[in-house]
Amino acid sequence: MASLSREEVVHVATLARLELTDEQIDTFTPQLAAILANAADVEALDLDDVPATSHPYPLTNVWRPDVVRHAGVRDAVLAAAPAAQDGMFRVPSVLGDAP
Amino acid sequence: MSALEIAAAVRGGERTARAVMEEHLSLIGAREAELHAFNLVTSEQALAAADAVDARVAAGDDPGPLAGVPIALKDNLCTTGIPTTCSSKILAGWKPPYDATVVERLTAAGAISVGKTNLDEFAMGSSTENSAFGPSKNPHDITKVPGGSSGGSAVAVAAGFAPLALGSDTGGSIRQPAALCGVVGVKPTYGRVSRYGLVAFASSLDQIGPFATTVADAAALYEVIAGHDPRDSTSIPEALPPVLPRLGDGVAGLRVGLVTELCQAEGIAPDVAARVAAAAEALSEAGAKVEEVSVPAVIYGLSAYYLIAPAEASSNLARYDGVRYGLRVDAPTTAEMYDRTRTAGFGPEVLRRIMLGTYALSAGYYDAYYGKAQKVRTLIIRDFQAAYERFDVLISPTAPTTAFALGAKADPLAMYLNDICTIPSNLAGHPAMSVPFGSGDDGLPVGVQIMANALDEVTMFQVAATLEGAMA
Known part of the structure; x- marks a missing residue:
């Protein structure tokens, strides 16, 4: 198994939408490498003929009647949000300059 | 008083729910500062709910099988209008607009929440030291961890703050703190208990379950929270066989497998191994057929x-x-x-x-990683299935050691090794529980883990009751 590089940790942080400090990256790099090294036993197994299990039970689709219901929690949900306006979550500018 | 004794006294009008609640709140007041079991104690709501239960009894109604029983809820279970933090700064100030299904069922059964218990942040950890609000302390020795992630719930029950608590178990987060605090902790079959309103950590592994001081109390709580819920698509639709009527059936003729790989896993302390051997002996004396069994793939569980x-x-x-x-x-x-x-x-x-x-x-x-791990999960399930063809239940240590010192496991991998015996059950999905069985060389509690085939909680609880009886 290739050891985990600092650059890979920086890349993964970007994928995970995290803005880590240099210090955090220095701490996490060897820790994550050690955890992955510990998983080398799994990496080394030949499992080509073994199906993957994503869930402890062989679940098939679960159906329920398609009934329109009123959840009635919109105001409560918005009240718990950091910022809301006109019945919507309010966020900073997504494209271009902030208003 | 046990939860079942409290419920009987409240339903029979011999004690008021208010008196019961005041007694528990006063215990919390005396020791909570030292132990930090809770993120939040909801005294006012608890007393109001107790009065409501008493009013129902006075009116001739039956408030339910857990009438007036105080219960502590892990702070990753949603409670309407009451902060639910997961012990994380990221949920600061958030009040859920709905109750988890388990909370609804508890209320319908007459149980009363005393508050929200501390946990490792988002249930990730084995000591509560990862809580953003500081660790909980083991009531048997406050220099030791209570285990985790449901450490606050285990402490609340062990300290007598509430006879019952709920936790969640993704890799051992109910069973390991139960073992370290000397109480009963149960992870039901995956899908037995609705996860609706449980803040998700790892959805194919998470399961809510009881903490209690007695096996019968744990069974009573399990019966209240288990059962199909259409709001959780992974909820099992199969009927729920009652546990309490069969709790005393004993283990005569039962086939018990002592899992070799878990008994000899990395870091299992000799004093813990000795208690597991004593449990095997006790089951044998009670009429079970105990043999060693190999479940080879569990060594890849961690x-x-x-x-x-x-x-x-x-x-x-x-x-x-x-x-x-x-x-x-x-x-x-x-x-x-x-x-x-x-x-x-x-x-x-x-x-x-x-x-x-x-x-x-x-x-x-x-x-190479996720795909491979999912295939290993298949191997673990297959090896357990083979074992359950020959055995009704399997036993092992719950945790490798008794409670360790706060701060002793700063290295993440060292902490992860605590879960070596509990993780395989989450990967396989079958039920597993920890029951206290004496103490280690340091005088701290040791838990024995009992695992059973999927959906066979009844047999698992019977074995636990037998071990509890052997210690009495």
Whole structure:
């Protein structure tokens, strides 16, 4: 198994939408490498003929009647949000300059 | 008083729910500062709910099988209008607009929440030291951890703050703290208890379950919270056989397998191994046929778990982005707001697991890590199935050692090894529980783990009741 590089940790942080400090990256790099090294036993197994299990039970689709219901929690949900306006979550500018 | 004794006294009008609640609140008042079991004690709501139960009894109604019983709820279970933090700064100030299904069922059964218990942030840890609000302390020795992640719930029950508590168990988070605090802890079959309203960590592994001081109390709580819920698509529709009527049936003729790989796993202390051997002996004396059994693939459990659980967590925790709940760190753009909020809101262990999971799922590594781990999960399920063809239940240590000192396991991998005996059951999905069985050389509690085939909680509880009886 290739050891985990600092650059890979920086890349993964970007994928995970995290803005880590240099210090955090220095701490996490060897820790994550050690955890992955510990998983080398799994990496080394030949499992080509073994199906993957994503869930402890062989679940098939679960159906329920398609009934329109009123959840009635919109105001409560918005009240718990950091910022809301006109019945919507309010966020900073997504494209271009902030208003 | 046990939970069942309290419920009987309240239903019979011999004691008021208010008197019961005041007694427990006063115990909390006396020791909570020292133990830190709770993130929040909801005294006012608890007393009001107790009065409501008493009013129903006075009116001739039956408030339910847990009438007036105080219960502590792990702070990753949603409670309407009451802060639910997951012991994370990222959910600061958030009050859920709905109750978890288990909370609804408890209320319908007459139980009364005393508050929300401390946990490792987002249930990631084995000591509660990853809580953003500081660790809980083991009531048997406050220099020791209570275990985790449901450490606060285990402490609340062990300290007598409440006879019952709920926790959640993704890799041992109910069973390990139960063992370290000397109480009963149960992880039911995956899907037995609705996860609706449980803040998700690793959805294919998470399961809610009871803490109690007695096996019968744990069974009573299990009966109240278990059963199909259409709001959880992974909820099992099969009928729920009652446990309490068969709790005393004993173990005569039962086939008990002592799992070799778990009894000899890395780090199992000799005093813990000795207690497990004593439990095997006790079951044998009670008429069970006890033999060693090999479940070879469990040796890969820890590695597979620490790829699968972080992968699922990295996906589940993507929702904490500063938009809909809790913390927001303002920034000029939404993208920067996401990054800053998440980095400021999550503690080190949660960040580590998000990073690990994101890596295991990323392009070029998915097959080698996440894909492989899912295949190992199949091997573990197959090996357990083979064991359950020959055995009704399997036993092992719950945790490798008795409670360890606060701060003793700063290295993440050392902490992960605590879960070596409990993780395989989450990967396989079968029920497992920890029952106290004496103490180690240091006088601290030791737990024995009982595992049973999927959906066979009844047999698992019978074995636990037999072990409890052998200690009495």
